[in-house]
Amino acid sequence: MSGLEHGRTVALLRDGCADDWRSYTHHPFVDGLRDGTLPRAAFLHYLIQDYVFLVHFSRAWSLGVVKAETLEEMKVCAGSVNGFVNHEMALHIETCAAEGIDEVTLFNAVEEFENIAYTRYVMDAGLQGDFLDLLASLAPCCFGYAEIGTRLGVEAAPDTPYRAWIDTYNGSEYQTAMTRLGQMIDGAMTRRLGPAPETSPRWSQLQKRFTTATQLEAAFWGMGLRKA
Ligand SMILES: Cc1ncc(C[n+]2csc(CCO)c2C)c(N)n1
Numbered sequence: 001m002s003g004l005e006h007g008r009t010v011a012l013l014r015d016g017c018a019d020d021w022r023s024y025t026h027h028p029f030v031d032g033l034r035d036g037t038l039p040r041a042a043f044l045h046y047l048i049q050d051y052v053f054l055v056h057f058s059r060a061w062s063l064g065v066v067k068a069e070t071l072e073e074m075k076v077c078a079g080s081v082n083g084f085v086n087h088e089m090a091l092h093i094e095t096c097a098a099e100g101i102d103e104v105t106l107f108n109a110v111e112e113f114e115n116i117a118y119t120r121y122v123m124d125a126g127l128q129g130d131f132l133d134l135l136a137s138l139a140p141c142c143f144g145y146a147e148i149g150t151r152l153g154v155e156a157a158p159d160t161p162y163r164a165w166i167d168t169y170n171g172s173e174y175q176t177a178m179t180r181l182g183q184m185i186d187g188a189m190t191r192r193l194g195p196a197p198e199t200s201p202r203w204s205q206l207q208k209r210f211t212t213a214t215q216l217e218a219a220f221w222g223m224g225l226r227k228a
Contacts, residue, residue: 006143007182009189012198013139017211024140024214025147029221034152036160039228043162044099046224049115051092051106053220056119058084060126060138067131069191076184083177091168114223118216125209132192132202135185136209140217145169146178 014021032038064077126134149169189197
């Protein structure tokens with residue numbers, strides 16, 4: 001998957017850090033989800049951390065509502081917050097409940113450094129910069145998982161125990177939301193930087209945000225594997 005399904009901006013930013021993007025989307029953790037060889041302890045460690053990650057990511061997306069300049073931008077950001085809090089976190093809550101881990105325990109889990117670094121980096125990008133700085137640092141998470149979900153939907157071993165995780169990100173609801181998000185990002189860029197944002201003096205900073213967030217995603221997988 002390397003086309004324009006998530007818009008022009010995301011394609012450019014992804015191509016601007018192709019090696020980092022591959023390290024993130026083809027990480028050994030992802031191979032383990034695909035083949036079913038990922039140790040259960042590593043998956044649960046990741047999932048507990050990811051619950052806390054989503055709490056802080058929801059805060060960052062809420063900042064998007066604050067920094068938006070159009071109703072469409074506000075709607076996409078508000079929809080993302082709703083998606084996390086009321087849907088995406090359900091996967092974490094249900095999977096952990098089956099292992100005897102309740103939601104209060106999840107909410108109070110001690111954050112790993114990789115988790116703190118990533119979520120607070122994104123939050124600070126949005127606080128310090130404008131809507132585009134925030135989006136550039138939020139984007140790798142959204143579109144990376146969309147790519148991974150699509151690929152693993154095709155490639156995963158039929159008996160992988162991680163099918164529910166794969167289905168969450170390969171599902172049409174998530175994929176449709178990502179298409180809409182890609183369109184919104186293209187519109188937000190054009191509105192602020194003109195029809196060729198990659199020629200703007202701001203582009204290198206936006207690329208830096210995107211690249212750093214991509215590297216932080218790979219580090220997040222690595223954190224999960226520490227419990228392998
Ligand atoms: C470390 C980490 N990175 C990405 C996601 C996936 N995710 C989080 S927010 C979001 C976008 C929804 O608009 C998606 C896909 C995750 N769960 N954990």
